Amino acid sequence: MKYGLLILLVAALAPAVCGQRKTPPRTTELFGRNLIKNGDAESGSADGWTNADELKTIVYGEYGGGPTRESPGPATRGDKYFYARTTTEQPTAVFTQKADVGEIGDAIDKGNVAYDFGGWFGVANGSSSAGRLIVSFFDRDGRKLATAATAEIKEAERPADEVLVEMRQNGRLPAGTRRIEIALEFKIFPGHDEHLDNLAFADDLSLILTNKGAN
Numbered sequence: 001m002k003y004g005l006l007i008l009l010v011a012a013l014a015p016a017v018c019g020q021r022k023t024p025p026r027t028t029e030l031f032g033r034n035l036i037k038n039g040d041a042e043s044g045s046a047d048g049w050t051n052a053d054e055l056k057t058i059v060y061g062e063y064g065g066g067p068t069r070e071s072p073g074p075a076t077r078g079d080k081y082f083y084a085r086t087t088t089e090q091p092t093a094v095f096t097q098k099a100d101v102g103e104i105g106d107a108i109d110k111g112n113v114a115y116d117f118g119g120w121f122g123v124a125n126g127s128s129s130a131g132r133l134i135v136s137f138f139d140r141d142g143r144k145l146a147t148a149a150t151a152e153i154k155e156a157e158r159p160a161d162e163v164l165v166e167m168r169q170n171g172r173l174p175a176g177t178r179r180i181e182i183a184l185e186f187k188i189f190p191g192h193d194e195h196l197d198n199l200a201f202a203d204d205l206s207l208i209l210t211n212k213g214a215n
Helices: 002-017 102-109
Strands: 056-059 080-087 092-100 113-123 129-138 144-149 165-172 179-188 197-211
Touching: 080 092, 080 179, 102 113, 102 197, 113 129, 129 165, 129 197, 144 165, 179 197
Parallel strands: none
Antiparallel strands: 056 080, 080 197, 092 179, 113 165, 113 197, 129 144, 129 179
């Protein structure tokens, strides 16, 4: 009887002793969720973004001529959207944040990680300004590997005041990427000599990574 118990004990411990016990696959929070903090403008004007004194929010319907809860735009919009004022003297306003993706470096280097990013953009009062989202990829030493951006709304094609238009971009992360920088940019269209003081809008900004190599 003692020998029988000993055999059962050895059999139970053998995988651990021989180093054969399988560890659960590591999971990551980087796939399948929005990596842009406060991309919907709901948690405060500049929460997660640089230049807190310039990036502002408006409640839908509270700005005359701007988008309302019922106007064309995100289907699942919250209460607020972003805006930034641009002038001829300061024609560009840029707000940034960063995402560390080093923990999925192996998948990135194998070409298995896809990105999809974008948002909804609009302008006020026939404004000569517009917004876009720019994503840049950096290696572990801080060298820029590539940049991608949503298409710009052309001045001649700018939407009506109350309309937000969706712009998106997708592709694969360049091999070597370990950090992503997201930039929300508002700017006045070039070629205006007269003084301009305009507003551009944005909402529902997102950056989603997908593991295309997963089984």
